Amino acid sequence: MCGIVGYIGNKEALPVLLEGLKDLEYRGYDSAGVAVLHDGKIERIREVGKVEMLAKKIKNKTKEVRLPYKGVLGIAHTRWATHGGVSEKNAHPHTAGAGKLALVHNGIIENYRELKEKLNESLESETDTEILAKWIFKNYQNVGRGDLFQAVRSALLSVRGTYGLVVIHADHPGELVAARMGSPLVIGLGDSEYYLASDITPILPYTKKVSFLEDGEVAKISREGFEVFNLKDEEISKSVIKIDWDVEKAQKGGFENFMLKEIFDQPTVFEDAIRGRMDIGGGTGKLGGLNMSLEEMRQVKRIILIACGTASHACMCAKYAFEKLSGLPIDVDVSSEFRYREPIVDRHTLVFAVSQSGETIDTVMALREAKKRGAVARGIVNVVGSTIAREAGAGTYIHAGPELAVASTKAFTNMVAVLLLYALEFGRLHGVDLETGQKILEEFLKIPAKMNRILKNSNDIKTIAEKYKNNSDFLFIGRGINYPVALEGSLKLKEISYIHSEAYPAGEMKHGAIALLSSDFPVFAIMTKNELYEKIKSNVEEVRARKSKVIIIATEGDAEAKELCDDVIYVPKTMELLEPLLNTIPLQLFAYHTAVALGRDVDRPRNLAKSVTVE
């Protein structure tokens, strides 16, 4: 996830900016850059790789070309690539007006193509951000001549998408302009100096007094103070608050650790995953990454999803959607198995390699195997520019942002989201009608609010976790699309709490696993109201008859579920195909609270690595 730092004051900006970028490193990035206003000119420098490499480059340049990079006003950025690959020319700050204006930006400009056409200018990079810089500069010339703030405000009236941005202009040495829509920005208040950042970490060493920008707000910041307006140019009165977090707590967004933060990130990053990727009118997904014509899509006769761990559970959830909507044969293969079999694929087989890191060696090798055998290969990946993203040639980023806890959470939901949109795209080609397509998309839009409702129950789930924390075994059961949810709940619990747990398709339990059950072997049942509700209810009865304690995930309003179990966790109703997006969250929270109650190192569980690059 990109990071922003800005400074205006009386001290040299460069050290503040570089230190600030280092404080933002935890967010993950692939390149960095700064722009400082000095002597009426903007000096910009960018580098691929670590902030340290940027600092080294600045040191060398200072000697070589005698650019001092001095100045008391500047902006800086760490980039996590979305539009355009990882390269120096794609790194921020981007400039316009022959270097007169410089801009850093977090977020995605959805209508960048439309703006590009209106601009009709040559571009240095492949980014939506450069177009935004040029668009603001055009507004500076036409509308807001001489007024940087008005230029930014008026330019944003025709911008669609998300942004947290900061702009400087060579002719405005006393001014920073910042704006927010969907991507956080915070102003730090010093003594005749102001700091700006995408989160409070870079600001904390200098001041504890901050003011958060809200969506649709534009700020005009000088050494004398700051004023905030909405896009209609009406002044907004802002409150200043005192933050007493330390830097570590700030990086975790105030949460105790990264895993909890990432669980709570889900409603927001889910929106990032679907934004601009739905054609509501056409009742279908709109994922450019497939890079196939409709005719080529029709030629696909079979789909294989290859992945490991949590990613493979996301694929299993998607299998139900692909089958139901597209009617195409679809297999999910654990990567380490796929590559050592004789998988039957040909040019009519579409293989998706699904991975958070994009570096999991089993999935990389399986992808190579699929390509060697002639399949059409695509990647579904979180980390931009990773091996799978590069080798797949085409594909889709899940936009979950950096996932730092070893246990994968938000990547799971975003993988499911992207895969469901693909399933819908293929479904619409194979007979799903417009109305059904639109219904699915409408329900998609309701998911973030429903996720938030579940997250509000975190403390109740904590109470349940504390009650069961001393059990040494667990069984998770689910049917249909909730079977992979059970698998994911079981994996989360075992990897971070080290409690033994298994997951079974509920109907399969009586063929063996039921022998394990007794009063000290609790069972987690995912029993939401769907087509298989009555079936799983019978399985829960079977469990109760063996005296096991039962925890049920049930649909809000299902009073019967409460009668059947020892503890119930309610989730909002959604369409069956979308259930994993909600039903997994209580299981993540249950695993998390259990691990915390047992004193485990939640973010770095023993024996595990975030990115598994060995076979």
Ligand code: M6R
């Ligand atoms: O980076 P990937 O998505 O390819 O990683 C796959 C698995 O290694 C990963 O999901 C692993 O199972 C996690 N520890 C699960 O929480």
